[in-house]
Amino acid sequence: MTATFIHPLTSFVEKTFVITEFELRKLRHDFTELVTRALQPALWLLIFGQVFARNGAMHTGNIPYLDFIAPGILAQSVLFVAIFYGINVIWERDLGIVQKFLASPTPRAALVLGKGFSAGIRTLSQGVIVYGLSLLLGVKLNWSPLALLNVLVIIILAATLFSTFSLVIACFVKTRERFMGVGQVLTMPLFFASNAIYPTDMMPGWLKMVSHLNPLTYVVDALRTCMLADSTSTFGLSFDYLVILVTTTVLVLVGARLYPRLAT
Amino acid sequence: MAEVVLEIKNLTRRFGAFTAVDSLTLSVNAGEVFGLLGSNGAGKTTTIKMLTTLLPPTSGGARVAGFSITTQAVGVRRAIGYVPQAVSVDGSLTGYENLLIFAKLYDLPHREQQARIAEALEFMNLTADAKRLVAEYSGGMVRRLEIAQSTLHRPKVLFLDEPTVGLDPIARDAVWKHLVDMRANYGTTLFFTTHYLEEAESHCDRIAIMHLGKLDALGTCQELEASLGPGHTLNDVFVHYAGSALDTGNNFRAVSAERATAERLG
Numbered sequence: 001m002t003a004t005f006i007h008p009l010t011s012f013v014e015k016t017f018v019i020t021e022f023e024l025r026k027l028r029h030d031f032t033e034l035v036t037r038a039l040q041p042a043l044w045l046l047i048f049g050q051v052f053a054r055n056g057a058m059h060t061g062n063i064p065y066l067d068f069i070a071p072g073i074l075a076q077s078v079l080f081v082a083i084f085y086g087i088n089v090i091w092e093r094d095l096g097i098v099q100k101f102l103a104s105p106t107p108r109a110a111l112v113l114g115k116g117f118s119a120g121i122r123t124l125s126q127g128v129i130v131y132g133l134s135l136l137l138g139v140k141l142n143w144s145p146l147a148l149l150n151v152l153v154i155i156i157l158a159a160t161l162f163s164t165f166s167l168v169i170a171c172f173v174k175t176r177e178r179f180m181g182v183g184q185v186l187t188m189p190l191f192f193a194s195n196a197i198y199p200t201d202m203m204p205g206w207l208k209m210v211s212h213l214n215p216l217t218y219v220v221d222a223l224r225t226c227m228l229a230d231s232t233s234t235f236g237l238s239f240d241y242l243v244i245l246v247t248t249t250v251l252v253l254v255g256a257r258l259y260p261r262l263a264t
Numbered sequence: 265m266a267e268v269v270l271e272i273k274n275l276t277r278r279f280g281a282f283t284a285v286d287s288l289t290l291s292v293n294a295g296e297v298f299g300l301l302g303s304n305g306a307g308k309t310t311t312i313k314m315l316t317t318l319l320p321p322t323s324g325g326a327r328v329a330g331f332s333i334t335t336q337a338v339g340v341r342r343a344i345g346y347v348p349q350a351v352s353v354d355g356s357l358t359g360y361e362n363l364l365i366f367a368k369l370y371d372l373p374h375r376e377q378q379a380r381i382a383e384a385l386e387f388m389n390l391t392a393d394a395k396r397l398v399a400e401y402s403g404g405m406v407r408r409l410e411i412a413q414s415t416l417h418r419p420k421v422l423f424l425d426e427p428t429v430g431l432d433p434i435a436r437d438a439v440w441k442h443l444v445d446m447r448a449n450y451g452t453t454l455f456f457t458t459h460y461l462e463e464a465e466s467h468c469d470r471i472a473i474m475h476l477g478k479l480d481a482l483g484t485c486q487e488l489e490a491s492l493g494p495g496h497t498l499n500d501v502f503v504h505y506a507g508s509a510l511d512t513g514n515n516f517r518a519v520s521a522e523r524a525t526a527e528r529l530g
């Protein structure tokens with residue numbers, strides 16, 4: 001037994017990255033997933049986006065509809081990939097992997113956040129796909145390095161947020177079947193009750209209120225601000241970041257409390 | 265008097281109105297090989313989960329390597345290794361990576377990590393397969409890797425929940441050979457559960473038999489056999505204390521979990 005004293009915060013950060021590193025190592029054999037994941041944003045942008053842009057049905061102010069929804073579709077695909085992340089945790093529980101990690105001295109919050117970050121990094125591929133499609137469709141993108149860096153950070157944070165949310169759900173439902181059910185029930189409302197594919201101004205009052213409580217709305221707003229060449233933020237980029245960071249922190253803390261449930 | 269490394273006092277766990285572990289009291293000495301026996305649903309896994317801090321006791325408690333399982337959980341976790349009933353290594357990582365992540369999580373000094381991992385691989389006879397994905401491993405190799413993984417940090421106590429379930433006799437012997445060597449080399453205390461009486465007979469210093477959550481018998485195999493009078497086998501002892509091998513408390517979850525383990529282990 002080696003007992004070295006390490007400051008709790010250093011240990012937390014270090015362990016978080018250890019978990020992230022090994023989650024990412026598992027990706028090496030996962031290329032089919034990357035391809036299938038590209039399909040959904042492509043359909044939304046190429047079909048849904050094209051049709052609605054043509055009709056002029058949506059009033060998106062000074063930016064064309066396709067430009068408007070490109071960041072929305074990116075946010076959506078981040079949500080869709082991240083929200084099913086909890087299924088891996090249930091899988092690892094059905095084996096004995098979760099139990100083994102919980103019996104180790106690793107801080108619970110590091111186990112949760114480490115997995116969240118890895119989901120964040122995995123999801124970056126969605127950014128590449130949506131940028132590629134946007135380029136193809138003539139969306140006016142902001143190519144400044146600062147803007148790109150922001151988009152990168154927002155994608156990672158958003159995926160961390162939603163994958164941690166997913167993990168929290170997994171801690172409650174514990175079985176794959178129930179998880180798939182709950183996951184499916186949650187994603188569509190999160191998506192539709194947001195500003196991803198239409199401005200919140202078009203919504204009835206109650207829905208608009210709901211959308212303001214939906215973290216996805218702030219993710220979309222932040223992405224729209226940074227991704228597009230000429231777009232202004234609805235809530236202000238700092239406020240978007242604040243909402244995303246606070247929600248993620250709360251979810252990680254809740255997840256750390258609930259994670260040990262999986263071992264029982 | 266040998267050092268007591270595991271001290272269990274009135275350890276109790278209820279699930280609703282059902283008592284899975286009922287006021288269990290026993291101690292285990294450092295370096296001992298201790299077997300916990302009992303039919304399906306006796307409460308063995310529940311006991312191990314409490315001792316490894318995965319499940320809080322309803323009442324009572326235990327000290328593992330001097331740390332309380334209820335108030336000093338992190339201390340306990342540093343002092344133990346745990347091989348769960350189900351498969352606990354990651355099939356999408358190599359054997360080496362499965363060890364590396366635990367070396368890092370247990371804060372092994374950076375300089376020592378590679379040497380420890382190499383030693384553990386060598387010890388468990390896995391060096392040649394270190395770079396292969398664990399998904400390609402046989403059941404026996406998986407078990408040996410799990411033992412390597414949970415002993416990298418040289419725990420004082422190693423908890424093993426049915427370490428040989430689903431293995432063929434040759435793989436089973438290999439696992440035991442490594443466990444016995446480990447005790448000899450590092451003085452690791454082994455606390456394990458099993459359904460194989462001959463395993464208990466040939467490897468345990470002492471055994472405990474649980475039945476419906478209660479401790480029914482405790483001692484060396486010879487003592488327990490002698491307690492029934494001359495000419496009795498360990499099997500007789502087991503039947504005497506635990507009914508037949510597969511009677512009460514047998515439930516779907518336990519059986520399906522075991523089947524699943526057996527299947528995955530091939």
Ligand SMILES: Nc1ncnc2c1ncn2[C@@H]1O[C@H](COP(=O)(O)OP(=O)(O)OP(=O)(O)O)[C@@H](O)[C@H]1O
Nearest residue numbers: 264279284303304305306307308309310513515518
């Ligand atoms: N989370 C739980 N909720 C409710 N009951 C449980 C739970 N975990 C275990 N039990 C019950 O407690 C009893 C003891 O279970 P345990 O898994 O400890 O038995 P075991 O001795 O390990 O059996 P086996 O040999 O089949 O592995 C069983 O009747 C089981 O159904």
Ligand SMILES: [Mg+2]
Nearest residue numbers: 308309310349
């Ligand atoms: Mg069991």
